[in-house]
Amino acid sequence: MNRSRVTIRDVASQAGVSRQTVSRVINQTDNVAEDTRARVEAAIANLGYRPQVWAQSLATGMTGLFACIVPNLTDYTFASLVHGAELGARAAGAFLLSATADNDKMFSGLIDELVMSGRVDGLLVINPFVDERYSYLPADFPVVLAGARPRHGQWQSVALNDEDVGYQATKHLLALGHRQIATVTGPLTEDCAQDRRYGYQQALQEAGIPLRADWLLTGDWSAASGYACWQRFGRSRELPTAVFAQNDQMAIGVLRAAYSQGIQIPQQLSIIGVDDIPMAAYATPALTTLRQDFHAIGQQAMQLLIAQAQNQHGQIVQKRLPAQLIVRESTAPIVF
Amino acid sequence: MNRSRVTIRDVASQAGVSRQTVSRVINQTDNVAEDTRARVEAAIANLGYRPQVWAQSLATGMTGLFACIVPNLTDYTFASLVHGAELGARAAGAFLLSATADNDKMFSGLIDELVMSGRVDGLLVINPFVDERYSYLPADFPVVLAGARPRHGQWQSVALNDEDVGYQATKHLLALGHRQIATVTGPLTEDCAQDRRYGYQQALQEAGIPLRADWLLTGDWSAASGYACWQRFGRSRELPTAVFAQNDQMAIGVLRAAYSQGIQIPQQLSIIGVDDIPMAAYATPALTTLRQDFHAIGQQAMQLLIAQAQNQHGQIVQKRLPAQLIVRESTAPIVF
DNA sequence: GGTATCATTGTGACCGGTCACATGTTTGTT
DNA sequence: AACAAACATGTGACCGGTCACAATGATACC
Numbered sequence A, B: 001m002n003r004s005r006v007t008i009r010d011v012a013s014q015a016g017v018s019r020q021t022v023s024r025v026i027n028q029t030d031n032v033a034e035d036t037r038a039r040v041e042a043a044i045a046n047l048g049y050r051p052q053v054w055a056q057s058l059a060t061g062m063t064g065l066f067a068c069i070v071p072n073l074t075d076y077t078f079a080s081l082v083h084g085a086e087l088g089a090r091a092a093g094a095f096l097l098s099a100t101a102d103n104d105k106m107f108s109g110l111i112d113e114l115v116m117s118g119r120v121d122g123l124l125v126i127n128p129f130v131d132e133r134y135s136y137l138p139a140d141f142p143v144v145l146a147g148a149r150p151r152h153g154q155w156q157s158v159a160l161n162d163e164d165v166g167y168q169a170t171k172h173l174l175a176l177g178h179r180q181i182a183t184v185t186g187p188l189t190e191d192c193a194q195d196r197r198y199g200y201q202q203a204l205q206e207a208g209i210p211l212r213a214d215w216l217l218t219g220d221w222s223a224a225s226g227y228a229c230w231q232r233f234g235r236s237r238e239l240p241t242a243v244f245a246q247n248d249q250m251a252i253g254v255l256r257a258a259y260s261q262g263i264q265i266p267q268q269l270s271i272i273g274v275d276d277i278p279m280a281a282y283a284t285p286a287l288t289t290l291r292q293d294f295h296a297i298g299q300q301a302m303q304l305l306i307a308q309a310q311n312q313h314g315q316i317v318q319k320r321l322p323a324q325l326i327v328r329e330s331t332a333p334i335v336f
Numbered sequence C: 001g002g003t004a005t006c007a008t009t010g011t012g013a014c015c016g017g018t019c020a021c022a023t024g025t026t027t028g029t030t
Numbered sequence D: 001a002a003c004a005a006a007c008a009t010g011t012g013a014c015c016g017g018t019c020a021c022a023a024t025g026a027t028a029c030c
Helices: A008-015 A019-027 A034-047 A053-060 A076-091 A104-116 A162-175 A191-206 A223-233 A248-260 A278-282 A294-311 B008-015 B019-027 B034-047 B053-060 B076-091 B104-116 B162-175 B191-206 B223-233 B248-260 B278-282 B294-311
Strands: A065-070 A095-100 A122-126 A143-146 A156-160 A181-185 A216-218 A242-245 A270-275 A288-291 A318-321 A324-326 B065-070 B095-100 B123-126 B143-146 B156-160 B181-185 B216-218 B242-245 B270-275 B288-291 B318-321 B324-326
Touching (some): A019 A034, A053 B053, A065 A104, A065 A294, A076 A095, A076 A122, A076 B095, A095 A104, A095 B076, A095 B095, A122 A294, A143 A294, A156 A162, A156 A294, A162 A181, A162 A191, A162 A242, A162 A270, A162 A324, A181 A223, A223 A242, A223 A248, A242 A248, A248 A278, B008 B019, B019 B034, B065 B076, B065 B104, B065 B294, B076 B123, B076 B294, B095 B104, B104 B123, B123 B294, B143 B294, B156 B162, B156 B294, B162 B181, B162 B242, B162 B270, B162 B288, B162 B324, B181 B191, B181 B248, B223 B242, B223 B248, B242 B248, B248 B270, B294 B318
Parallel strands (some): A122 A143, A143 A156, A156 A318, A181 A216, A181 A242, A242 A270, A270 A288, B065 B095, B065 B123, B143 B156, B156 B318, B181 B216, B242 B270, B270 B288
Antiparallel strands (some): B288 B324
């Protein structure tokens, strides 16, 4: 059953013009005489006419729809990126269809269905480096990566300036007098984890502090992995006085592990995370962190994507956005 | 630029059949001889042909796309619903486009663009009762509400059994020996808040405990409102020994407010929430709660929606799903 | 053998827009 | 006054599928 039986031809005949003229009024592509436009607009309003998008797609080859492939939506960081991207799309009159893929098989299936069947004009991809899924990304098709810098540089992207994040977080701890600074990284297969670690190392080196391999542990972004990492630190002869966790979830895991050992935070241990997820402000004590502007990342990624879908060519842009230090209760000057 | 220059006619001519036969192979609608099918499939594979969805939409009037209108995606409960809905759609070969609307103007704009222009086959709506937005819901168009029971019963819906949630939560506190049980509700314009309150009152009445108006406060689902409500309880002569908060966010707010006054949880105060958001397990102490299966709600809502889009008619189904009590550390037997 | 039924395949029209091009009218320039 | 340029509008073809219906051949039944 078609909801709208009103077609452009109905409008044309009611306004006494050709369908092409109606099309011109709708799309504002060509000059139309003022009174003609008024007549057409009256007919449109009168009949309650709406152009049907699939007919436009068929004729133009553009759908006004973009897809975002995301590992999941329930993670706050991903959801925020998607939300920012949606706003970017809406601002351009387009829509965003989000699809979750948590393994490379689902990922390639989605690409197949979304891209090959012409459902969307472009693809926004979040986090394609967790496994091999990036290798399924379509060539010769508008693609932008959000929240991850691509390994080999052949894709456009918008991401946090991760080296700077690692550097800033470590600097904050150094400024508080800490010298025994451990770090919990994300999976090192992901560039952002590598980059944040690099920034951490840079800051320590500048401060003349030697790197300790046993204070560099790798988690998987989850709170549980942060918890486990703290337990591994506990086996060292010496405990760090501060921990830089590469995201808030792991930071909260560290926090809880230390808390359950009776360690006082921030008096005995300072902890800093990255992201500023809502839970960060509600942790006990509230977490100091580096806030990502997920919103802006998603929005700018979508802008790049739309431009790419329209222009076709254009050089590869890789934007890096800054983070903002949010000092709360989980970091404090070291006590001697 | 069209990505796929391969059309059904190319496949037809390569396979030496008509386009209709190719169509039959693709859609498996009619009988096709075994060898013909093989020849067509070979041609499809050979040319890398994919049916273009917009062409199919134009011809059939169906898009295979559904929209979910949601207040925001960054709230875990909404995101989970959307995720469940997406799985439901994918299982039927359809896609889900999620669009956020946080006021009735955006809401009506979305309806206009999504429904009137034929972009989607149906609408999944989350939480349309916060203001007047439900009044913009399109008539004669497939609509299902997820996570909210409709006020007047003219829409299909899948939601939690909210009376039972309120009842169970209160029963749990009663079973621990509590008699001074306060509650923090969501906005009473929303039916689910009313229903949960009703369940709470039922349980108290069954236990022969009189209702106290000063122990029934209304928040707005946010942690901040939970915090504020606890402060208002503090002004009473007498403090409750247990609080039933209608969602986890408010429960955490109550928890933090009480904690900051030096009240020990659960020794002096038991707190129970609803939802089981991820933060619940990481609160200090970990929150006892009633878990909603958002996943199932979203998925079943999408199933209803797809059925509705295909059948047209069918009676109005309003499903109610149960919640599951998750006992953690924030509730304990009352100490005399 | 004749006819009804079924399986298999093909044909033209159509879905509702837009594109390229053609046409007629007005305005501007020398 | 003559001609070019700009403006305003219309026409036929086309985008890539599917629908309704027709046509063919094979099988079944009487």
